[in-house]
Amino acid sequence: MPESPSRPVADGVLAPLPRWLRRTVAYGIAALVAAAVVAVVTVALLRVGVVAFALLAALLLTALLAPVATGLRRLGLPRAVAALAALLLLLGVPVGIGWLLYSRVMVQLEAVGPAVTAGLDRIREWLVTGPLGVDPARIDELRTSAFDAARAALPSPVAGTTTALHVLTGLLLVVFAVFFLAKDGDAMWRWFLSWVPEERRARVDGGGRLAWSTVTAYVRGTVLVALGDAVGIGLGLLVLGVPLWLSLALLTFVSAFVPIVGATIAGAAAVLVTLVTNGATDALLVLGLVLLVQQLEGNLLQPLVMSGVVKLHPLVTVSAVTVGTLLLGIAGAVLAVPVVAVGYRLVSYLAGRDHAPDDTDDERGGPDDPEGAASRRAPAEEPGPAILRGSPARR
Template identity: 45%
Template sequence: MTDRRGFDAVPSALRSAAAVAACLLLVAGAVWLVVYLLFKVMALTMAVVAALLLTALVAPVARLVRRLRAPAWAAALSGLLTLLLAIAGALALAGDQVAGQWREMSHGLSAGLHRARDRIVNGPLPISERQLDDTIDGLIKAARRASPDPMTGASVAAEVAAATLLSLFLLFFMLKDGPGMWDWIMRLVPARRRAKIDAAGRAGWGALVSYVHGIVLIALVDAAGIGLALVLIGVPFALPLTLLTFVAAFIPFVGAVVAGAAAVIIAFVSGGLTDALLVLGAVIAVQQAESHLLQPLIMGRTLNLHPVVVVVSVTAGSLLAGIAGAIIAVPVVAVAYRVASVLSADDPPPAVAPAVSPAAPER
């Protein structure tokens, strides 16, 4: 009785705050446990995420083949082969250009480094030749210390290769049996919650598809604009730099800076300060067009994520899982936001989003 009177003596606001804090701690603990388990099997986690992203990308190919009355396995195989041929073709073209221009680029690199060295030593900065040599030697030694040993590099390469093969394996079966997989998951959900969870899952998949298609379109526009500028200016390795720009576009904000810096550096080394400034102007123009036109038009209407949310997501993803985390951070947040929006609604909206695998057989 005394304990009950003591409990009643606690202000109701404090009891409510304690209950909320306990719930938050419970949720935080559950989230931490899930993240911990996912990190324990990082290779598997990244393979599954990559397979989902690739499924959203190449599912239209599989769906088109299915409309030609091809079997499900043939449609899935066509999507997989389309992806592999696109990657292999781009790498082959880029490698051929690198091999053809490597000798010319090596001479340009040597001359460019000498020009940069002379400008630094003889310029307005109070740096002597010996100080510059010491700085360069220190950077080289630091890079060597930071580089992994051969055994660690071989282990990482093996893990990446295994994760790549697993993601391709999962991609094939997601294209082939995606709807069946989702139906099996839905049968595990209680009947009274099935409609809302099904709507939430379809909405999340729709957000993922919108993100993948939107970011691919933006990457193509960026790569085409910067690649055309590199060709017109006469910068070596225009095709590899264009491919780098396309890949870097999948990392919001950070990727554009890295790809642009690489293009400017190669332009400076090969053609001097004028070419570097021209490339820098082209990169800034393309990036401004992307941020003020393409991003709001293509991504803003589909994801409804504020730029601050995007920046925080990319930063958190890169801190947790490096480059891979930076790539998947935005789609994960977009899907989570869409799913949470549907689950928090009073009534599930009509299922208008595409199914889990648009390669589903038409009925």
């Protein structure tokens, strides 16, 4: 009598259980394994937090600079020269803005100082004599506590030096990585794909192109949204004659890279500065302006620019920003949403609910890939798209 095929021990143990319970156990084990993998990867990244953040920031900046490098290559510049020119542009813009702000702030501080002092005195008088009737001693106690907390939050000389060295190391690594990603990103991707088995290469290729298109669209969309917020709020502050309006507009632009939370912080700073310098009436006007700009952003600009890119519920966005902030501070707050967005798109792609970007243009070389034909003529051991150059080509 032939022996019946042996069943796995797990099947024999779970066979008496209902089918729904077996499925629950299987999914539970899979979830535990996935959580363990995520925990190990997170701990490993936190161990090398400077390197991990620098590489992720370099990817975001490369996505932002890709059109510049591509346009320069179209003009006939070599790849290295185009990448270097894009990198110099990346470094020059914040340096120029910083110098402009520094020069303006230094000039305005002398005039703003007395106004700030008078504004604080008006607020203190309103708190004491107004409807709140706060005890003056309580106000002095709160002010002293705030100064003590700020002083305690300052790092020691040794800790400050260490932090400065880490920041400098991270910035140098970002600059180094951006240059080579802009110059050789497509070759790096083809080299990576050459290690993927042939039968899975197209699947990995599609996932990589989808991830890169998500990052690229997110970064460019965020820049457009941040620019719209900064221009709207900056013009309103300028019309109201608020000192340091340019600095507040720049703060609005930078804060927009932290979704939802950043806009709230920047708006609160604008209202507070206006209250101290211009008074309560202008502060209320600025509050209305901030709310109007945020409503236009949330209901018009965000859906128009980010449609189909970041398919995340606001609760997921806030949770991601919170977790990122707890793990990596400001860096985690900035990187949380693009990382979660890419992960969601990849899971949807693997589940068959999403598809890789259309590469119709790449069949003709692509609008962002002037060397697409050369890329497709690459040797068999280096297949794949120019994924870090804008519009990747399918093998």
